Amino acid sequence: MITRVLSLARLGTLIAKEGIQMRRDRLTFGMMLGVPLLQLVLFGFAINTDPKELPAALVAPTQDRYTRAMITALELTDYYRFIAPNASAAEAERMIARGEVSFVVTVPSDFGRRVERGDAPTILIEADASDPAVASGAISTLSQVAADALLRETGQEAEAAARTASQLQVVVHRRYNPEGITQYNIVPGLLGVILQLTMVMMTSMALTRETERGTMENLLSMPATPLEIMLGKIVPYLVVGAVQVAVVLIAARAMFSIPFVGDLGLLLFGVFVFVLSLVILGYLISTVSRTQMQAMQMTFFFFLPSLLISGFMFPYRGMPLWAQYLGEIFPLTHFLRLVRGVMLKGAGLADVAAPLAALALFTGVLTLATLVRFRRTLD
Structure with missing residues (x-):
């Protein structure tokens, strides 16, 4: 009765037949191995929800030591990589429109004089926010990093330097998707x-x-x-x-x-x-x-x-x-x-x-x- 329901010989023959069929269908067998390996490689190595070294352009007519110190501090955060450190306003506009850069940092020509006078220096950061996930991490570090850079670079006394750094205004303009939808x-x-x-x-x-x-x-x-x-x-x-x-x-x-x-x-x-x-x-x-x-x-x-x-x-x-x-x-x-x-x-x-x-x-x-x-x- 048991042999009628389950015969090891017949079962072995059927398993062998399926093995031969799988060997003949090499494409399916390759997919069975390739897809899991592909997922492991992509999810394990390629996927990163906190992007670093985002390309940026710098528009700074007068690149004084304060500007250089602030740009260096931004690069040290690993979020920014200035691929166009001497861009004009028109060039930077074309680059962000084409998606070649994720940020445009604009430093006004009187930035250094304002820092030395303690007169509320201002910089403008334009971010390509068409993908909100790209810009969020980098934007969150801006104000503190820039203020710390000025605090280290200025030759004023400690109290005056701290006051100048605290007055630094970082204006962030999220382009193309201001609400981050x-x-x-x-x-x-x-x-x-x-x-x-x-x-x-x-x-x-x-x-x-x-x-x-x-x-x-x-x-x-x-x-x-x-x-x-x-x-x-x-x-x-x-x-x-x-x-x-x-x-x-x-x-x-x-x-x-x-x-x-x-x-x-x-x-x-x-x-x-x-x-x-x-x-x-x-x-x-x-x-x-x-x-x-x-x-x-x-x-x-x-x-x-x-x-x-x-x-x-x-x-x-x-x-x-x-x-x-x-x-x-x-x-x-x-x-x-x-x-x-x-x-x-x-x-x-x-x-x-x-x-x-x-x-x-x-x-x-x-x-x-x-x-x-x-x-x-x-x-």
């Missing part, structure tokens, strides 16, 4: 995340499904070029992406009151290039995958790291340099810069030229790789 940063980024997940998965699984069902043979027998077949497959999904974009933008305005200060045409052009790159990526995945399960696995293997190190969930500037370099290969990273720049900062074409060029390059490389991978037969 998290939704202003998250909701525009969600447009890219939603498009990435749905476009890549829908395209890759739809094409792989045709291979599984055998309908791809009929498609390959048609007198059509590989480019025509690829365009015929991806254009319908571009329409689906357009509908998703409209829904997200309308909901962002109606439900969350997300500001839109830029050019809608420029944003839509960037969205088009981004969606085009995603559907071509899904097509490329379908040329590699043999089953819909493999297509889904490869989609998530691409989606997970891009979500974590693109700057959507965690501050991009807070990651180590190797993680930032890795994040540059994902289109979502560049799309986030574009959509936040246009919607929140009112960035123009010159300001978002770099992310647009990166998306166009990504699209071109994927198109070439897809056409090379295309097979006229199912062998």
Whole structure:
């Protein structure tokens, strides 16, 4: 009776059969090992919610010893890294609009004279607050660090020096998101995340499904070029992406009151290039995958790291340099810069030229790789 319910011989045969099947499905087996390792590396080494060494620009017409002492003190906090120590006001404005710096420190030309006279010296700190998490830690240290720097540098008597340092006024101007509302940063980024997940998965699984069902043979027998077949497959999904974009933008305005200060045409052009790159990526995945399960696995293997190190969930500037370099290969990273720049900062074409060029390059490389991978037969 027991052997009818459970036979060790039959059970061993079934286990051996599953082992052989797993060995044949190398992609699935690789995902089982690769995804946990990827999560450990990214969460353990790359993710940092308290970013340090944020790029900053200094606008100081007269860089006296008091200014130098204060800038050195800010750098010693490890929050600031002055990549443009001699910037003009116009240059600093362009850099913060393009996202090249997170802070602009402006020291007036009479700063040193005011310090020596004990006449309430003032400095201006402009912070890119489009991502509130990036600026909060660095801003919290400003007043005390600057006051301590003046207290050490001034040659006045102890009581007078302390009074001058206490009178120091640090004016903080949070640009693009003065109230520090998290939704202003998250909701525009969600447009890219939603498009990435749905476009890549829908395209890759739809094409792989045709291979599984055998309908791809009929498609390959048609007198059509590989480019025509690829365009015929991806254009319908571009329409689906357009509908998703409209829904997200309308909901962002109606439900969350997300500001839109830029050019809608420029944003839509960037969205088009981004969606085009995603559907071509899904097509490329379908040329590699043999089953819909493999297509889904490869989609998530691409989606997970891009979500974590693109700057959507965690501050991009807070990651180590190797993680930032890795994040540059994902289109979502560049799309986030574009959509936040246009919607929140009112960035123009010159300001978002770099992310647009990166998306166009990504699209071109994927198109070439897809056409090379295309097979006229199912062998």
